[in-house]
Amino acid sequence: MRQQKPAMYGYARVSTDDQRLDLQIDALTRFGVERDRIFTDEALSGATMKRRPGLTAAFKALRPGAKLVVWKIDRLGRNLSELIQTADLVRTKGAELISLTEQIDTSNAIGKAMYHLIGVFAQLEREMIAERTKAGIAAAKERGRMPGRRSTLPPEKRALVVDHMRKGLTFTKIAPLVGVSKSTLYNNGDDLRAELAALQAKEISDS
Secondary structure, eight states: OOOOOOOEEEEEEOOSTTOOSHHHHHHHHHHTOOGGGEEEEOSOOTTTOSOOHHHHHHHHHOOTTOEEEESSGGGGOSSHHHHHHHHHHHHHTTOEEEETTTTEETTSHHHHHHHHHHHHHHHHHHHHHHHHHHHHHHHHHHHHHSTTSOOOOOHHHHHHHHHHHHTTOOHHHHHHHHTOOHHHHHHTHHHHHHHHHHHHHHHHHHO
């Protein structure tokens, strides 16, 4: 009996209006991905995108043993945190990840090692986010007893900030809405972006 080939899906994304999906789609079809199995997100920049419907649809289609093919690994995320979290979701789905530009294929030995590292870093980042949140709560309590300490982003406002970021608002617009300074948001920018990436990855996983 002839063994059935694993299902192969593609994902392509452009972030600005002047970019085109054609290059990525052509590369994916040349690799062997059927056009009707290529999911896309177009002109959704980090400043305006609330969700990635194309990527969400791709994850709904993925099954254990399937392959998700991208033209370039950075199509999976707009920053390193998002990329790691999203790639780890492919792993937890039991699917393989192929990136044509970097020649990454997680079905071979080198790719499996990379997959393992992605899983480690994703878990590490989630733990670091949790630790920073706990540290923020402790710092807020300490500031209540010791006036004059340098102000950080209060934990109770962190969720509000991340929610506004999900809606596409910039730090300049968010600051007056939550009652903190722009500099506070920029100082906490890396943590906030990491929390947003983890949240969006969880939303895709739960969808």
